[in-house]
Amino acid sequence: MGTGSGKLKTVSLNLPVTTEDLKDIEIGTVVYLNGVVYTAREGVYKKVIQDGEQLPAHLHEISNANFHCSPAATRHADGTYTIGAMTGTASFRFSKWLEDWFRISKAKIIMGKGGMSSKDYKKYFVPNGAICLTTVGYGTGALLGRGIKGIRDVHWYDELGVAQAMWMVEVENFGPFIADSDLEGNSLFERENAKIREGVDKLYEGTKEPALHRYGETGDRGDEVI
Amino acid sequence: MIPMSVVKETALTLMDKAAIEIPDDYLAGLKKAAEAEDGDLSSFVLHAMLENYEAAKEDRRAMCADTGVPRWYVKMGNEATLEGGPVALEEALRGATAEATDGVPLRPNRVHPLWRTDHNNNVGLNAPEIEYSFEPGGDWIDLTTVHKGGLFGTDYRMLFPGDGIEGIKRFYLDCLMAFGKRGLACQPAIIGVGLGGSKDICSVLGKQAACLRTVGDRNPDPRTAELELELMELGNSIGMGAMGFVGKSMVIDCHIECGYTHTGGMPMSVHAFCLSSRRAVARVHGDGRVEYRTDPNWFTPYMRRETVGWEPEAESLRQSV
Numbered sequence: 001m002g003t004g005s006g007k008l009k010t011v012s013l014n015l016p017v018t019t020e021d022l023k024d025i026e027i028g029t030v031v032y033l034n035g036v037v038y039t040a041r042e043g044v045y046k047k048v049i050q051d052g053e054q055l056p057a058h059l060h061e062i063s064n065a066n067f068h069c070s071p072a073a074t075r076h077a078d079g080t081y082t083i084g085a086m087t088g089t090a091s092f093r094f095s096k097w098l099e100d101w102f103r104i105s106k107a108k109i110i111m112g113k114g115g116m117s118s119k120d121y122k123k124y125f126v127p128n129g130a131i132c133l134t135t136v137g138y139g140t141g142a143l144l145g146r147g148i149k150g151i152r153d154v155h156w157y158d159e160l161g162v163a164q165a166m167w168m169v170e171v172e173n174f175g176p177f178i179a180d181s182d183l184e185g186n187s188l189f190e191r192e193n194a195k196i197r198e199g200v201d202k203l204y205e206g207t208k209e210p211a212l213h214r215y216g217e218t219g220d221r222g223d224e225v226i
Numbered sequence: 227m228i229p230m231s232v233v234k235e236t237a238l239t240l241m242d243k244a245a246i247e248i249p250d251d252y253l254a255g256l257k258k259a260a261e262a263e264d265g266d267l268s269s270f271v272l273h274a275m276l277e278n279y280e281a282a283k284e285d286r287r288a289m290c291a292d293t294g295v296p297r298w299y300v301k302m303g304n305e306a307t308l309e310g311g312p313v314a315l316e317e318a319l320r321g322a323t324a325e326a327t328d329g330v331p332l333r334p335n336r337v338h339p340l341w342r343t344d345h346n347n348n349v350g351l352n353a354p355e356i357e358y359s360f361e362p363g364g365d366w367i368d369l370t371t372v373h374k375g376g377l378f379g380t381d382y383r384m385l386f387p388g389d390g391i392e393g394i395k396r397f398y399l400d401c402l403m404a405f406g407k408r409g410l411a412c413q414p415a416i417i418g419v420g421l422g423g424s425k426d427i428c429s430v431l432g433k434q435a436a437c438l439r440t441v442g443d444r445n446p447d448p449r450t451a452e453l454e455l456e457l458m459e460l461g462n463s464i465g466m467g468a469m470g471f472v473g474k475s476m477v478i479d480c481h482i483e484c485g486y487t488h489t490g491g492m493p494m495s496v497h498a499f500c501l502s503s504r505r506a507v508a509r510v511h512g513d514g515r516v517e518y519r520t521d522p523n524w525f526t527p528y529m530r531r532e533t534v535g536w537e538p539e540a541e542s543l544r545q546s547v
Contacts, residue, residue: 007266028267072291074331084331085282087291090377090410114408114469136274138412138469139290139502142282143274161344162334176274178267178469189408192267192471199465200403207396211386 012173016064017108019129025179027188031133032175036063036152036168037111039070041089043164045097047156048104056155056168060106063168068094068112070163072141081151083169085141088113091132098124113138115180115189122185133177134189140176147174228367229514230309234318236508236516240371241296241326243506245288248279249520252416252478252503255441259414259475268473272414275468275501290502293332294373296323296348297355299438299524303364306512319356319369324349335376357430361528362536365512370522372437372505379411379498382429387492391453394421394494395460401496402461406476409469412500414478416441417461420495423485432495435481437505438524445482446530454480468501483525 008030013021015035025031038059040048047053056062068091071083091112101107102124110116110125111133125132135144148169155166180188213225248256260272282289298319308315324347327334334346336353348354381401385393398419405411418436420428444451458480467473487493509517527541 008270030270070291070333072288072293072331072333074328082331085288085291085293089292092408114410134408134469136271136469137278137290137501138409139292139500140274140278141291141502142285142287142289143278145287145291146281146285161346163337163344178270188267189470193407195472196407196465196470203464204396204399206392207399208389208392210383210389210393210397212384214383 016060016062019108019183022108022129022131022183025131025182027179027182027186027191029179030175031177031179032173033065033177034172034174035065036170037065037067037174038063038169039067039165039167040101040105041068041070041094041164043160044156044166045094045101047160049097049100055105056153056166064105064107065109065111066101066105066107068110071167071169073162073167075157081154083145083148083151083167085145086148086169087139087141087144088135090114091116091134095120102128102130109133111135111177115187118181118185118187118190121181121187125181126183126185129183131179131183132181134180136176136178143176144174147171227307227309228510228512230314230318232510232514232516233308233315233367233369234322236510237319237322237369237371238326238329239518240369240506240508241322241332242330243518244296244371244373244504245293245326245330245332246282246286247506248282248289249440249503249505251440251442251520253279255478256414256501259478263467263473263475265467265471265473267471268467268469268475271468271471272475288330288332289504291333292375293330293335294504295335295353295376296326296332296371296373297357299357299359299370299372299434299522301359301361301368301370301524303366304360304362305365306367307365308367316356320349320354323347323354332373359524359529361526366509368507368509368522370438370505370507370524374433374437374504375412375500377410379405379415379500380496382425382493382495384425385492385494386490389492394492395457397494398457398496399460399464402464402466402476405498406464406466407470409471411498412502413498414468414475415498415500416503417457417477417480418497418499419457419480419482420497421482421484422487422493424487425493427485428487428493429495431483431485432497434524435483436497436499437503438522439481440521441479443479443481446527450482450484454482457482
C-alpha cells in the first residue's frame with residue numbers, strides 16, 4: 001500500500017460496492033480497490049448508448065467500477081494478454097454520456113484523471129449513489145500496474161483496439177486513488193481551486209493584457225479583437 | 227559507416243528506457259520539490275510519484291500507461307555516414323517504434339485524427355515525427371526519443387514587441403493556470419518557452435526547450451537565463467502544486483529558446499513536459515560503439531549560432547560575454 005499517505009485518510013473497498021460502502025468516503029480520502037474493475041470510455045459509451053449494444057451479462061454484479069483509462073497492453077499469439085501499466089484519462093470529457101451510462105451500467109464508482117464538475121456530481125452521481133475517484137500524479141501507472149492480478153475478459157478488442165476496448169481487470173490493492181467527490185456531490189478539485197483563486201489577483205499584478213485579443217476572450221463574434 | 231542493425235537495436239533499447247526510467251536530472255528536481263512541498267495533498271502526490279518511478283524500474287514496466295506519442299530527434303555529425311542512408315534510418319526508427327509498442331508494451335496512442343484508424347503500433351501518417359539537426363565534425367549519430375503526452379499544457383500566442391516581458395509573463399501564467407487546474411498538465415513539469423521564429427518554429431523551439439534540455443541547464447545568454455529563473459519562480463508562486471492541489475511545486479525548471487522573428491512580432495509558445503518526463507539518448511559511433519545517456523545535448527553552440535558560417539571562436543566569445 002502507498003506510503004506517504006501519512007496525513008490522509010485511507011480506505012480499502014471490495015468491488016462491487018454498495019452506496020452504503022461509500023458513505024465514509026470524504027473528498028480527499030485515499031482509496032484502494034479490490035475485485036474487478038472495467039475500462040469504458042468514448043468507444044464503449046458510443047457502442048452501448050448510441051448503438052444500443054448489450055453490455056456483458058450481469059456486469060454490475062461483477063463490477064460497478066468504471067475506469068476512464070486505456071492500458072498499455074499486448075495481446076499474445078495464444079490469445080492471452082499482458083498489461084504493463086494503467087493510467088487514467090481526463091474524465092470531464094465524458095460528462096454527456098453519464099446519465100445513460102449510470103442507468104445502463106449501474107456503476108457506483110467512476111475513476112479517471114482529474115474528476116468532473118460538482119454540477120455533474122449533483123446531477124448524475126448523487127441520484128445514483130455514486131462517487132468519482134481520480135488517479136494520482138498523474139501517472140502512477142506502474143503502481144496501478146502492480147495491483148493487476150489478471151485479465152478476466154476483454155470486449156470489443158477487434159472493433160475498438162487496445163485503447164478503447166472494454167478491459168475487465170482483476171485487481172488487489174489497486175491504487176492509490178483520491179476521492180474527488182462524496183455522496184453529496186462536493187468536489188475536492190473545486191475546493192482547491194477556490195483556495196488558489198484567492199491569490200490570483202496578486203499573482204497577475206503588473207502583468208500586461210496583450211495588444212491582440214482572441215475570440216474566446218470575447219464570446220461575441222461581432223466584436224473586434226484588437 | 228554506421229551499421230543500420232546497430233541503429234535499430236539501439237532505438238529499441240531507447241524506447242524501453244524512455245518509457246520506464248525517469249531521467250536522473252528530473253528525478254533530482256522532483257525530490258527537491260517533494261522536500262519543499264508542505265501542502266498535504268500535493269505532498270502525498272509527489273511521494274506517490276517517487277514510489278511509482280521505483281516500481282517502474284523494479285518491474286520494468288512503463289511508469290505511466292499513457293505512454294505519450296513517441297517521437298525522434300536525430301543529430302548527425304558532419305562526417306557520419308549511414309548504411310542504407312537516411313531512408314534506412316527512418317525505416318529503422320519507425321520499425322523500433324512499432325516493435326516497442328508491442329514489446330514494452332506501450333499504449334498505441336496514435337490514430338488518424340478524423341477516422342480514428344489505429345494501426346496499434348504508434349506508426350502512421352507523419353508519425354512518429356523525426357526531427358533532424360547537424361553538428362560540425364564527428365562520425366556519430368545521436369538518437370533521442372521523447373514520449374511526451376499530447377493533450378494538455380501547450381499553447382501558442384502572437385504577442386507584439388509592445389507587450390514586453392510583462393505580456394510574456396501574463397501568457398505564461400495563463401497557460402499554467404489553464405492547464406494546471408486539476409493537474410491536467412501533469413505538473414510539476416519542465417516548462418519550455420519558445421520565443422520568436424514563425425508560428426511553426428516558435429512551437430518547435432518551445433517543445434524542444436521543454437523536452438531536450440535537462441533540469442538545471444541555463445540558456446547561455448545571461449539575460450535569457452535570468453528570465454528562465456524568474457519564470458520558474460513565478461510559476462511556483464501561483465499557490466498550486468501537483469494535480470492542481472494547494473501547494474508550491476508547479477515548475478521543476480523553465481527553459482527558453484529564441485529564434486529571430488518578424489520585426490513586428492513576438493510570438494510565444496508554452497509547453498509542459500510532465501511528471502513522466504520520458505526521454506532517452508544514445509550516440510552510435512562510426513565503429514558501431516553505443517553510449518547511452520539522458521542529456522540530449524541538442525542545443526549546442528552550433529545550433530544557437532547567429533552568423534552566416536560556423537565561426538566557433540566568434541561564438542565562444544559571444545556566448546561567454
